Amino acid sequence: MPELPEVETVKRTLKKLILNEKIKDIQVTWPKMIKFPDDVDEFKSLLIGQSFYDIQRRGKFLLFLLDEHTLVSHLRMEGRYGIFAQEDKPDKHTHVRFLFESGKELRYRDVRKFGTMHLFHKGQEELNLPLSQLGIEPFSEQFTVEKLNELLSKTNRKIKTALLDQTKIVGLGNIYVDEALFRAKLHPETRANQLTLDEVTRLHESIKKTLMEAVNMGGSSIKTYVNGQGEMGMFQQTLFVYGRQGKACKHCGEELVRSVVGGRGTHTCPKCQHPPVT
Numbered sequence: 606m607p608e609l610p611e612v613e614t615v616k617r618t619l620k621k622l623i624l625n626e627k628i629k630d631i632q633v634t635w636p637k638m639i640k641f642p643d644d645v646d647e648f649k650s651l652l653i654g655q656s657f658y659d660i661q662r663r664g665k666f667l668l669f670l671l672d673e674h675t676l677v678s679h680l681r682m683e684g685r686y687g688i689f690a691q692e693d694k695p696d697k698h699t700h701v702r703f704l705f706e707s708g709k710e711l712r713y714r715d716v717r718k719f720g721t722m723h724l725f726h727k728g729q730e731e732l733n734l735p736l737s738q739l740g741i742e743p744f745s746e747q748f749t750v751e752k753l754n755e756l757l758s759k760t761n762r763k764i765k766t767a768l769l770d771q772t773k774i775v776g777l778g779n780i781y782v783d784e785a786l787f788r789a790k791l792h793p794e795t796r797a798n799q800l801t802l803d804e805v806t807r808l809h810e811s812i813k814k815t816l817m818e819a820v821n822m823g824g825s826s827i828k829t830y831v832n833g834q835g836e837m838g839m840f841q842q843t844l845f846v847y848g849r850q851g852k853a854c855k856h857c858g859e860e861l862v863r864s865v866v867g868g869r870g871t872h873t874c875p876k877c878q879h880p881p882v883t
């Protein structure tokens with residue numbers, strides 16, 4: 606599933622391609638993807654005639670800003686956006702087509718069909734689900750050591766589970782939680798409220814650094830992720846633990862292990878990340 610770095614990369618690449626493009630028609634072949642408004646014809650009529658003037662990101666959501674509306678889109682497992690010429694025939698995985706007056710179009714493709722779209726009047730998006738329940742952005746000024754410490758001190762869930770909770774901090778998924786915890790030398794099963802201030806400080810630093818480096822490398826292409834121009838990310842080459850079970854730890858040489866924490870496949874170094882004493 607795309608996490609913050611991948612969604613940020615899609616945002617940046619798409620932005621250059623769709624600014625000022627005006628929608629002349631929309632085709633939806635998988636109406637279930639449109640979560641709001643309920644009526645697909647209403648969705649289309651609200652968007653036709655509007656132009657894109659910005660793309661933003663909130664957590665793992667893309668926000669397409671149009672003249673009067675904001676389209677909130679989640680790629681879920683394998684959703685992809687791309688720009689195509691209208692004469693190019695769309696494949697069977699194309700579920701939404703935004704046809705521009707220019708002859709180009711924005712296509713949403715999704716093999717698994719789990720992606721979602723919500724359309725709101727401008728300014729209403731933050732007040733409604735899904736965005737209204739989201740927590741702090743890791744690159745924002747609000748994300749301080751003190752704030753992270755406050756959030757974690759309120760829960761005795763395992764630190765990995767707490768970090769995946771998008772209502773607390775947004776953008777981290779399975780890859781970047783495992784990487785950030787490794788870099789902070791913290792075991793994923795440690796209880797969130799058991800961390801010392803030193804450990805929270807290390808974790809804060811490692812979350813920001815891991816995400817920033819991944820954004821700078823265009824995200825991680827683990828399975829199917831590509832950016833808005835069909836290009837792969839490069840961060841997967843620099844991963845320390847994710848997907849590296851059985852291989853040697855880049856720090857200490859110990860064999861990395863895979864376990865399950867909170868129902869999620871989890872990658873750790875048994876030597877660098879000590880399990881909590883129970």
Ligand SMILES: [Zn+2]
Nearest residue numbers: 854857874877
């Ligand atoms: Zn190690």
